[in-house]
Amino acid sequence: MTFYDRVEERDALASAFESPGSDLSVVYGRRRVGKTELLKEFCADQPHIYFLAAQEAENRQREKFTDQVAAHFDERVPRIDGWDEVFDYLGEKLRTEEMVVVIDEFPYLVEENDSVPSYVQGFVDEQLQETKSMLVLCGSSVSTMESEVLGHESPLYGRRTAQLDVQPFSFQQAREVITYDTADAIRSYAITGGTPMYLTLFDYEQSLAENVRSQVLSPSAVLYNEPEFLLRTELRNPARYMSILEAVALEHTTPNEISGATGIDAGPLSKYLQTLRRLRLIDREVPVTASGEKSKRSRYRVADEFLRFWFRYVEPNRSSIEEAPDVVYDGTIAPDLPTHVATTFEDVCQEAVWEGIRRGDVEPYSEVGRWWYGEDEVDIVGLAPNDDRILLAECKWTSDPVGEDLVESLQAKAANVRWGTGDRDERFALFSKNGFVDGLEDELSKSWSLFSLTEIDEILSPD
Template sequence: MQRRSRPGKPPHVFDRSPEWDGLAAFAERPLPHAMLGIVSGRRRMGKTYLLRALVEQYGGFYFGATAATETESLRQFAAALAEHVGSPVAFSFATWDDAVSYLFGLAAPRDGQMPLLVVIDEFPYLAKTAPELPSLIQREIDRFQVEESRMRLLLCGSAMSVMGGLLASTAPLRGRAQLELVVRPFGYRAAAEFWGVASSPALAAQLHAVVGGTPAYRRQFLADDVPGSPEEFDDWLCRTVLSPRSPLFREARYLLAEEADIRDTALYHSVLAAVAQGNSTRGGIAGYIGRKSVDISHPLNVLDDSHLLVREADVFRAGKSQYRITEPLINFYEAVMRPSWARLESGQAVDVWAQSAERFAAQVAGPHFEAMCREYVLGSGRALVGSALGQVGSGVVTDQAARRQIEIDVAVVEPGSGGSSSAVHLLGEAKWGTVMGLSHLERLARARELLAGRGLDTTGCALVCFSGVGFSEALRVDAARRGDVRLVGLDELYG
């Protein structure tokens, strides 16, 4: 197979450079054998948009499956394949076995020809009605690891649990994939650029706390309806997310219902509501919904597999962890919309939102701001850490003398190796709607002292205050005087 210059990412594909580079490398790798790639990601992330652009750049065959019976799906696949090869008559496959065999036959080696890129989108729809498909593909992949082939097959889908299961445990395709790509939401900085609000960090942070980094929400759902300033945010929210006439109004419900492994949606909404209300431990969630901890293991695992919930370990306490909702729109729905659903359906968005300011700050914007700060430290804020980055997370430091627990919103801990102790490089507190003062800094300093007393290395530990609204003059003066304190506001987060 001949090499050719790699096509650049098309200008209409926003961001996604790492994803494009991975897909492009897969599509043109000059191996004489068949290759398989798995592309997944929740709905609305732009997977189809990205893969269609890839097929346009590299040529090849794209098929987007739909919810249909096995017979209709096979007929649709045959028609698309006939159109791709330029057949004047439609194909007719008796079984998926015939269809898969024919598809791989198109990638037979030909002198001077590049690899054949094939994309099967929404693969879970096909696998649901034809569960033998993964085994059929495995057979062809294995065959063309011995015989030569130009096949570069990408299977894509939005049902995260199904796509993850393709390569898991004893699944037929386990060990066969050369690419496993998850298309995730835009980070908070990229999302601000995408929405065109990067010049207003306060607006960008509020917007991201509600709609996150999902590309489809701006253009397909809202037709580029974007607030122009922080002052316009309330009106925008009431006419979009909180309006029963808006596609975003029921989107959080649809996101949950679309996951294949979720049957009892009421139970899953209760679990998510518990987390949104601040019950972030397994015991707290179980107590909130009136179940035993063992009874919620399956819902927690399914939500985790679906990338709607994430379990984050406490960096200071082994065996302790907390759950966090990863999709901002779902968190907003559970915290603000679901408790007032009947009123919102009757058109009382303005009144509901006016009464939700405290709940929004405490249950939505505050926790989201903490997650943004951790993302900042992982990315452009790495300069806050003078040495190796280590593990970025959150945790609790127990102050037994004062009989209290100090919550650390942002922490960087480097595990010890050999005979060396674990090192704490950063301790941070994040406040969305509070002007931070000396008391916040003193709490961080006390936590550092306690960790040092436990044998952790804190000699290079920086203390960082993150605030969405600013810092007191006394704190600014003290930070300027000391060399171990950093103040990070919205301008720095988006700078």
Template sequence: MDANDQFFGRISELTRLESIYSAPGSGTCIVLGRRRIGKSTLLERFCEDKHSLYIQFSSGATMESQLEIMATNISTLLGEEEIHFDTFGDAMDAIGDICKNRKTVIVFDEFPYLVECAKDVSGRVKDFLDLVLKRTDSMFIICGSVMSVMMNEAADPSRPLFQRFDNIMTLAPLPIEDCRGFHPNLSESELMDVYLMFGGIPRFHRKMSGMSYDDILVQLAMDSDWMSMEANLLIRSELNNPDAHERVVDAISNGRTTATDIANGAGLPISTCDKYLDDLVRIGIVGIRKPMMGASTRPNYYILDSITAFHREILSKNGSRLRYRDRDRLAQALREDVATFLGKRFEILCTDFFSRNYLCDEIGSWWGKIDGEDTDIDVVAIAIDDNGLRRQVFGECKHRMKPVTWATLNELQDKVKHLRNVVNPTLVLFSWSGFKENLLDDSEDMGVMLIGLDALTGREKAPPLPPIPSKVA
């Protein structure tokens, strides 16, 4: 299979689109998602077996050029030659005729590029939806990578398209199990590490599809410009004052985690920095680690977007090494640096895994001092079990070569004993490299959850929450 033809996952998204298409009457949908998340690929797959008009607009193009794009696609669908439109209204009238004559899926891909060409575009689309589409059984979809523009069109009461779309679908990154098909040559542990580097962004997995793990590392080092471009475009396409936002990201990448420290590192007033942090959280570049169980009341910030994190924490800080041309030695040198990076990303993945597989009222981390020393607990959650009981859950995440032993469990037990208001805690160990046999043998009787690679990569179901232990560990 050609890498560009690979399509994995998105079953629930396709099912939802099919339900909109199959419902009586017309249907409308907005598809949102960051760059490279797979919006276009999803919609192309959805349209494959349907009478459809798929129009992808161009960045920076004039309205005349956009009309030429529309004319070309419409003439191809109708099997006619030399269609020409003088105005956007003429093009929409032609699309209306198509929808009246036959059930059709209309897709306007990269809709923000069309909107920026003329002020009346959204108003003319509104008229099409109100006066034409609703009298047909056709379906109209808009999507685009500039999420701020897309949400403004749909959610701003002053915009013509406010409340005109019955369905809004936001594409999340693919889970790791859906990325396995891109990497048939990788072991489960290597798949995990690649996923920690790229996240669930299919375009990046497709780019490295079929490579060995070392070849992926070398390819990232020797061809790092594309990752730099993607990391920067994600900010510059969405936010005003991107240079200041990038200073905030740099401060977090350099280890600053609280709003005050980040503001100082970025050279910004705290009120301005707070706004920029909100912007970065909104578009998925920065995440918030919620304090739990009496931790500091100030949340911690971290780089959520995997590409941004890898670019800034590995590639940018190893610029001189990346010019080295001995591929084997370069891969080995990068392995050492990447290991620390992956350990941090593994904690993020484990937290996400727990929140996706267990009903949680709250989830975050604990950090503070025990016996005068700074320490933390990676995952802390209030989960609801099958009996509706609230459970206090404490977890440690270990991304290392050796299987987890009793020592890790003992350390976690000791930390939990020092916390206040803990009742019947449930302890969880997440491990990249498995567990020692004696720990496996005793964990079930102790009510300790052991979650390894098979569960984390989707090869087996997540274990259920154990019964409440008869006594505090």
């Protein structure tokens, strides 16, 4: 797979390795997000030992790790009876050569023996610190990495010198991969999301429809069963979690709505939602003007665009896809896709606002997010408390140009957004897939900004 981006992450690892003394770096993030490719790219220019743990018996894990160390130093494999001896052997070798040692999928070792973090702690304290080498612990089980490596109760707490929480690509980053024009790039991102593996499975010489048919709707394609595979690697009984994800993808977003759609009572549902949040499969949102965890106006959304697409279109139609995938695409997906993409477009526009702020092209706002109350919603609201300034913006993924009606609607809703003082500074913005009616910009005051796809693309393009 071609390696894209991750410049900041590579630089952070390189900086840690080049700093004086030894290093313990922790790299974690959701599955398929590109952690292994990042580490391989970083290690390519360094002397290194790379060990990929597997879900197998503890003695085989020890044997394979010892084999890797011995092979690097071109030695006969020593007899090893415990993890303490494994790390003693590694420590002995690191006294002779400065290098990077990567243990990928570290949670698999912990799964077989929960004392492994203690053995690593002993190695770090007693042997690694006497060298100039770097140990990297990497894992896809975010909950295990956060509790067993980074958590307060972990023997390794406080010993890390670098920490990377590897995230999926933003739309701006994914644009390096997606070579479609702007409109189709947004549509494509609404299907693959920012997970590097999913992005690179699409052939951008083909149409988006062809990619969906061949890479998602084909029972032999990797992505056809990918979400089910991901859930089964994290959860013993994924059925209820899948029903929750499907409900949220189908826009049942409040706890009451999710409970009604799934038949799961409020008490158990709360625990399931917490687990899905911990696994980074769903996000909890509150209005940008609300106070975080205390707000009772929370909504949930599937955290990954591909999972949102899959649970919206693939999971509910599995039987039909097995028989007639083209009929499902033409009759179900294609007509509804603009509705699905509209949510992604709001996220892309929010990215553009943040990028505009970073570049100094948009006035600064400390918080940017969605707002809703009752029947009223505003796609993007930016808050600048120190300046008593508020930004209110709408994003329209429609086939018609935006006109005066949306201007009047946004102005009316602005009065219902309770924030700031009575004479706050109000700024407005409109983002539109198909531009604006002739003369609209001339009719508006300087407090309004209009962004077509061309302007959005320019903002999100490299400087």
